[in-house]
Amino acid sequence: MTITHHLDDATLMSFAAGSLPAALSAVAAAHVAMCTRCRREVAGLERVGGALLAELPPATLDRAEPPASAIWGQTPRPDVHEYPHRAGEGSDPIPAIAGALRGAAPAPLARLLPRELDNVRWRRLGLGVWHHRLAVAGRGGLGLLKVAPGRVVPEHSHAGAELTLVLRGSFHDATGRYLPGDVADLDETIEHKPIADPGRECICLVASERPSRFRGLLARLLQPLHGL
Amino acid sequence: MADLLRRVAERSDTAAFRELYQTYGPRVKAFMMRQGTDAATAEDLAQETLFTVWRRASLYAADKGSAATWIFAIARNLRIDRLRREMPWQELPEERLEAAASEALPDEALAEKERQARVRAALASLPPEQHEVVVLSYLEGLSHGEIAARLRVPLGTVKSRMRIAYQKIRAGLEDLR
Numbered sequence A: 001m002t003i004t005h006h007l008d009d010a011t012l013m014s015f016a017a018g019s020l021p022a023a024l025s026a027v028a029a030a031h032v033a034m035c036t037r038c039r040r041e042v043a044g045l046e047r048v049g050g051a052l053l054a055e056l057p058p059a060t061l062d063r064a065e066p067p068a069s070a071i072w073g074q075t076p077r078p079d080v081h082e083y084p085h086r087a088g089e090g091s092d093p094i095p096a097i098a099g100a101l102r103g104a105a106p107a108p109l110a111r112l113l114p115r116e117l118d119n120v121r122w123r124r125l126g127l128g129v130w131h132h133r134l135a136v137a138g139r140g141g142l143g144l145l146k147v148a149p150g151r152v153v154p155e156h157s158h159a160g161a162e163l164t165l166v167l168r169g170s171f172h173d174a175t176g177r178y179l180p181g182d183v184a185d186l187d188e189t190i191e192h193k194p195i196a197d198p199g200r201e202c203i204c205l206v207a208s209e210r211p212s213r214f215r216g217l218l219a220r221l222l223q224p225l226h227g228l
Numbered sequence B: 001m002a003d004l005l006r007r008v009a010e011r012s013d014t015a016a017f018r019e020l021y022q023t024y025g026p027r028v029k030a031f032m033m034r035q036g037t038d039a040a041t042a043e044d045l046a047q048e049t050l051f052t053v054w055r056r057a058s059l060y061a062a063d064k065g066s067a068a069t070w071i072f073a074i075a076r077n078l079r080i081d082r083l084r085r086e087m088p089w090q091e092l093p094e095e096r097l098e099a100a101a102s103e104a105l106p107d108e109a110l111a112e113k114e115r116q117a118r119v120r121a122a123l124a125s126l127p128p129e130q131h132e133v134v135v136l137s138y139l140e141g142l143s144h145g146e147i148a149a150r151l152r153v154p155l156g157t158v159k160s161r162m163r164i165a166y167q168k169i170r171a172g173l174e175d176l177r
Helices: A009-017 A021-036 A034-055 A095-101 A107-112 B002-011 B015-032 B039-059 B067-083 B095-101 B108-125 B128-138 B144-151 B155-176
Strands: A124-128 A129-132 A141-147 A161-166 A171-173 A177-178 A183-185 A202-208
Touching: A009 A021, A009 A034, A009 A202, A009 B128, A009 B155, A021 A034, A021 A141, A021 A161, A021 A183, A021 A202, A034 B015, A034 B067, A034 B108, A034 B128, A034 B155, B002 B015, B002 B039, B002 B067, B002 B108, B015 B039, B015 B067, B039 B067, B108 B155, B128 B144, B128 B155
Parallel strands: none
Antiparallel strands: A124 A129, A129 A141, A141 A202, A161 A183, A161 A202, A171 A177
């Protein structure tokens, strides 16, 4: 997979810092899982976190000594996982989306996504655009967007950051052509008008910090895109 | 510090762990408090972070980052999970096995030490306004928009300061990648 459109540097830094709003983090994680370049960048940016942590003025621990190893068990056990809802162990299989993400979807995202991109319960928004909302805790909205070949996602400006990751098909806009794995990392300063390329519908994973504001005549029709 | 982790990993060395605990425990607690949580919760999360270090030490590989970087990543994910009650989408470094394997160099551990030093030097040389956005992002956990509101500057200014800071850090690592 040749990826040409990457996450913006400021997005990458915020993601590595753990400060990107949740929905945006989900899309960033999916892109990072698919993109060697951005994975390397994130690893580099985590060093910044390590350096800042090491230089933090220490707080005083109430328990100045580590608990006796008897309490923690005698030996380190890597098999125990800490985050109940992350961790790949025993999670749902991800056969379908694996096709789109080449098996690289982070486990929590894979579980969030529908099993089959062909079996998504789409909500029709009209004009060759469908949407499927994904529930994600925290700030921002996350969903799948399907656009029929050659159809336009009406011009809109963003009320905050937005990330669009292509899973299937492709689209283009003034900033270039986006193929699977490519991410459009656009902020409120950019007005864009993506058009799905002919031949195949385009399915994207889309996160926005706040709901998109659609302008012009189509505004009312596309109101359901709020919370996208 | 990486040596301490290796001793924990290879021999369940409790003395080595005690040193890690006493070095990083208080800093992880301070990190959690920077997120606005109370001291008791921060203490618990620091304990849990170090507990995770103990249990997962055998998964740690020194060539993938320093002990501080690994501990930061664990603490960052715990902070998102427990304090924000959001999904920690960021993977821990040890989960990126193939990326590391494809880049392994013979004296990788040494190179990693050098990278750490370069990152520290680059951070120290940042002008205050760039350093500030980096600190607010990493330590206070603020998004771009929250940083803009805190500093009363436009969002675009926050992002461009962050990009420039990042470019400087990256430039410092260029010949070591």
